[in-house]
Amino acid sequence: MTSTTISVGPIQHYVPGSTWFDLTKYDNLATQERVAVNLSSSNLWLVDSSKLFLSSDYAPRIAFLNEGAGYRSPIQISATGNTLGEATVFSDLSGIDSVLSSANAPLRRGDWVQLSELSAGTQINFSVIPNGVVNPGATPLSTDSQTNPVSPYNPSSPVFWLAYADPKANVPVFILGYEDIAGAGSDNDFNDGLLVLDLGLENFNQIFSSANLGQDSTISLKNAQPVPVPFEMHSSIGLILIAALLGHKLWSRWISAQRTTQR
Structure with missing residues (x-):
């Protein structure tokens, strides 16, 4: 569907730590x-x-x-x-x-x-x-x-x-x-x-x-x-999955290290 207008919203002021860019x-x-x-x-x-x-x-x-x-x-x-x-x-x-x-x-x-x-x-x-x-x-x-x-x-x-x-x-x-x-x-x-x-x-x-x-x-x-x-470019979902996999791998390594220490 083709739109034939572009509207510009009001000017908003920068708020450190809150606005979408640094x-x-x-x-x-x-x-x-x-x-x-x-x-x-x-x-x-x-x-x-x-x-x-x-x-x-x-x-x-x-x-x-x-x-x-x-x-x-x-x-x-x-x-x-x-x-x-x-x-x-x-x-x-x-x-x-x-x-x-x-x-x-x-x-x-x-x-x-x-x-x-x-x-x-x-x-x-x-x-x-x-x-x-x-x-x-x-x-x-x-x-x-x-x-x-x-x-x-x-x-x-x-x-x-x-x-x-x-x-x-x-x-x-x-x-x-x-x-x-x-x-x-x-x-x-x-x-x-x-x-x-x-x-x-x-x-x-x-x-x-x-x-x-x-x-x-x-x-x-x-x-x-x-x-x-x-x-490689990733979507935000991809980044979340990568972070989750990395976290799981690190957690598994920590558990393995703990078991080795206990032995």
Whole structure:
């Protein structure tokens, strides 16, 4: 069944220890250029940001993580496939407590929204309108790189978004970052705006396993090719079963050791 609307819920504030992601875990992403991020030590993996395809129904959650630029930029989402529509996620991705803060910004780090349920078989894309609060007519830059310009000042163009996967988070999430200048003046650090995206475990596993680009932060984003995930992906039920089997094995070993000692 095809849905033709996307609705965005009210902004909710981050509560340490209660909100669905860890705000402090990704602090380094706002202060380091893309090519300097140590993905291995951060337990993060690059994934293709254009491959955000939902294989299961889910109501996504999207959070403002940080910003490393002075622009006041709206963030939009579009959906094609079994859900069709567009919506503004944040009208001004600017924070009063971000790396480059603004006193009159509308957001605090960790503020998040929940979207309406999107159907399985839906492709989603995000776009930023660079400084769109000031210049609404600016050309959007999308996770769909086919719609973006190519510039000699942007070595990764037409790619202006990246995504990191965090499979070890309590709720596995994607971190999205973008470069908001196409042309002269770009620093190509891909942290001008940073978002946290929850698409649910089934969708996360599918995207991570099919669009994983590895842990080399220096690769060319426009030429990167998927690589195999070097460990087996499990559903939450699978993880519970594995934990139960491991616990049973350890318990059996302990019992055996006790019997040996008693002899």
